[in-house]
Amino acid sequence: MRENFFEEVEEHFEYMWYHLEENEQTCLAAIAESRDLDRKLNFLARKLARRGFLIKDDGTYKIFSECFRNLMLSDIMQRIIMVLHYAVDK
Secondary structure (H helix, E strand, C coil): CHHHHHHHHHHHHHHHHHCCCHHHHHHHHHHHCCCCCCHHHHHHHHHHHHCCCEEEECCEEEECCHHHHHHHHHHHHHHHHHHHHHHHHC
8 A cells, every 4th residue: 555655646756855955855854864953954944844844743853754755865875876986986
């Protein structure tokens, strides 16, 4: 069932993720990785929560969907791998 859901929303989630500003992606990544937020990221987190990207649970921000979180983290890992390959090739 979860796979069916992801298949249905994957295209929409990718669109949402790729159309965020870089600083918004950075903020969501920090939250997905449970990092502490500085003042600037906290401001962005409130903005992203108002837009529905985050929910607040016991005073802690969380990504609105586990599927969206997984898509984000997968994209981030692919970018890291590309950078590492580029660095090794130089």
